[in-house]
Amino acid sequence: MENDILLRTVVKFLTPFIFMFGLYVQFHGDYSPGGGFQAGVICAAAFIAHALINGLSGLDKVVSEKTARTIACLGVLLYGGTGVYAMHNCGNFLDYSVLTHSRCDEVASSRKIVTNKGADNINKTSEEEKKALEDYKNKLLDSYSANKENSKIVEIKDIDAVHGQHIGILLIEAGVGLTVFSVMILVFYMFANRVG
Amino acid sequence: MIPVENITLIMDTVLLFLLLLTAIAVVCAKDLIISTILLGIFSLLMAALYLVMGAADVAITEAAVGAGISTILVLLALSLVGHKEKKSKGNFIVPTIIILFVSIGLLYATYDMPEFGSRYNPAQIHVSPYYLENGPLETGIPNVVTSVLASYRGFDTFGETIVVFTAAIAVILLLGRVRKKGDSDNGK
Numbered sequence: 001m002e003n004d005i006l007l008r009t010v011v012k013f014l015t016p017f018i019f020m021f022g023l024y025v026q027f028h029g030d031y032s033p034g035g036g037f038q039a040g041v042i043c044a045a046a047f048i049a050h051a052l053i054n055g056l057s058g059l060d061k062v063v064s065e066k067t068a069r070t071i072a073c074l075g076v077l078l079y080g081g082t083g084v085y086a087m088h089n090c091g092n093f094l095d096y097s098v099l100t101h102s103r104c105d106e107v108a109s110s111r112k113i114v115t116n117k118g119a120d121n122i123n124k125t126s127e128e129e130k131k132a133l134e135d136y137k138n139k140l141l142d143s144y145s146a147n148k149e150n151s152k153i154v155e156i157k158d159i160d161a162v163h164g165q166h167i168g169i170l171l172i173e174a175g176v177g178l179t180v181f182s183v184m185i186l187v188f189y190m191f192a193n194r195v196g
Numbered sequence: 197m198i199p200v201e202n203i204t205l206i207m208d209t210v211l212l213f214l215l216l217l218t219a220i221a222v223v224c225a226k227d228l229i230i231s232t233i234l235l236g237i238f239s240l241l242m243a244a245l246y247l248v249m250g251a252a253d254v255a256i257t258e259a260a261v262g263a264g265i266s267t268i269l270v271l272l273a274l275s276l277v278g279h280k281e282k283k284s285k286g287n288f289i290v291p292t293i294i295i296l297f298v299s300i301g302l303l304y305a306t307y308d309m310p311e312f313g314s315r316y317n318p319a320q321i322h323v324s325p326y327y328l329e330n331g332p333l334e335t336g337i338p339n340v341v342t343s344v345l346a347s348y349r350g351f352d353t354f355g356e357t358i359v360v361f362t363a364a365i366a367v368i369l370l371l372g373r374v375r376k377k378g379d380s381d382n383g384k
Contacts, residue, residue, distance in 0.1 A: 025256065030337045033252035035345065037356075041260040048268055069368075076361050079354055094350040162336040169337060169346040176357050183364040184265055190371040191272035 011053045018046035026177050030166075036173040040180025048188050056192050065189050068182040075179030082171045096168025097161035133159050204248060211245045228279040232270045239263040253341045 026039030051059035063071075083094040090107045091098035137159050218238045225231045239262030246255035310317040327344050335343040345353050 038256045045264045165335040186364050187367050
C-alpha cells in the first residue's frame with residue numbers, strides 16, 4: 001500500500017480535512033450532533049490513515065506510543081479532575097454548576113445563623129456585573145430561540161450554574177475525546193506491531 | 197409529488213432490504229476479508245438508517261466506529277490469523293433448529309413491544325420530557341443529546357470513558373509484549 005501513488009496522494013490530501021472535521025465534531029458538539037467520543041474516533045482515523053501510508057515509523061514521528069499512553073491517562077484525569085474540582089467548590093462530584101462560581105459561601109452561610117453581613121455579601125453584585133449577566137442570558141436565549149416558543153419555561157433561573165455547565169461540559173468532552181483518540185491509536189499500535 | 201411520509205417509508209424499506217442483503221452476503225462470503233468489508237458496508241447502512249430515524253449522534257458514532265476504525269482493526273487482526281475460513285465439519289441440524297426457535301421467539305417478542313415512535317412509550321414519558329424541556333435552559337446547550345450525556349448522565353459517561361481506557365490497558369497487556377530475539381513462545 002505504501003507504494004501506491006493514488007492512495008498516497010488521496011490520503012495525504014484527505015488527512016488534514018478528516019482531522020479538521022474531528023475537531024469540528026469535538027467543539028461543535030454542543031450545537032450539532034457529535035461529541036468527544038465521535039471526535040476522538042474521527043481524529044484517530046486521520047492518524048491511522050497516515051500510518052497506513054507512511055508506515056508505523058511515520059505515525060511514530062507524529063504520535064509515539066508513549067505520547068498516546070500519556071494522553072489516554074490525561075483524558076481520564078481531566079474528566080475526573082473536573083468532578084473533583086466541583087467537589088472543591090462545595091458541589092457534588094461532576095456537578096458542573098459550581099465550577100465557575102463556588103457554592104462554598106452559600107453552604108457556609110446556610111450552616112451558620114445568617115447574619116446581616118453575610119446576607120449582604122451574597123446579594124452584593126455591582127450594576128456592571130448584573131448587566132453582563134443579563135446580556136449573557138439574552139444571548140443564550142437567542143441561541144435556541146427555536147425552542148423558545150415550544151418551551152413553557154423561558155426564564156433561565158441560575159445564570160451562574162449555566163456558565164459552569166458550559167465550562168464543565170467542554171472540559172469533560174475534551175477528556176473523553178483525548179482518551180478515545182489515544183486509545184484507538186494505541187490499539188492500532190498494538191495490532192500493527194504484531195503484524196510487523 | 198410524493199408525500200414526505202412516503203419518502204421516509206421508501207428509504208426505510210430500501211435501507212432495510214440492503215441491510216438484509218448485506219447480512220446474507222457476510223454469512224455467505226468464504227473470504228474473511230470480503231466479510232469484513234461487507235460488515236463495514238453494513239455499518240454504513242445502519243448509520244444511514246439511524247439518520248433517517250433522526251438519531252444523528254448515533255449515526256456519526258456508527259459510521260466512525262463501525263465502518264471506520266473497527267474495519268481497520270479487524271483487517272489487522274486478519275493479517276495476523278489468516279483470512280481463509282476453515283471448512284466446518286459436522287451436522288447443521290441442531291444449530292438450525294436452535295436458530296429457528298430463537299428467531300421465532302424474537303419475532304413473537306416484537307408483538308409485545310410498544311408502538312414504534314409513539315409518544316406514549318415508556319421511554320418517552322419518564323425523564324425524557326424533563327430533559328427536553330429543561331435541558332437547554334439548565335445547561336445552556338441546544339443539543340439535548342450532549343446535555344444528557346455530558347451533564348445529567350455525566351457519571352455514566354465517566355464510567356464509559358474508564359471502560360475505554362481499561363480496554364486499552366487490556367489490549368496493551370495482551371498484545372504489547374516486547375518481542376525479544378530468541379523468545380521462542382511469542383505466539384507466532
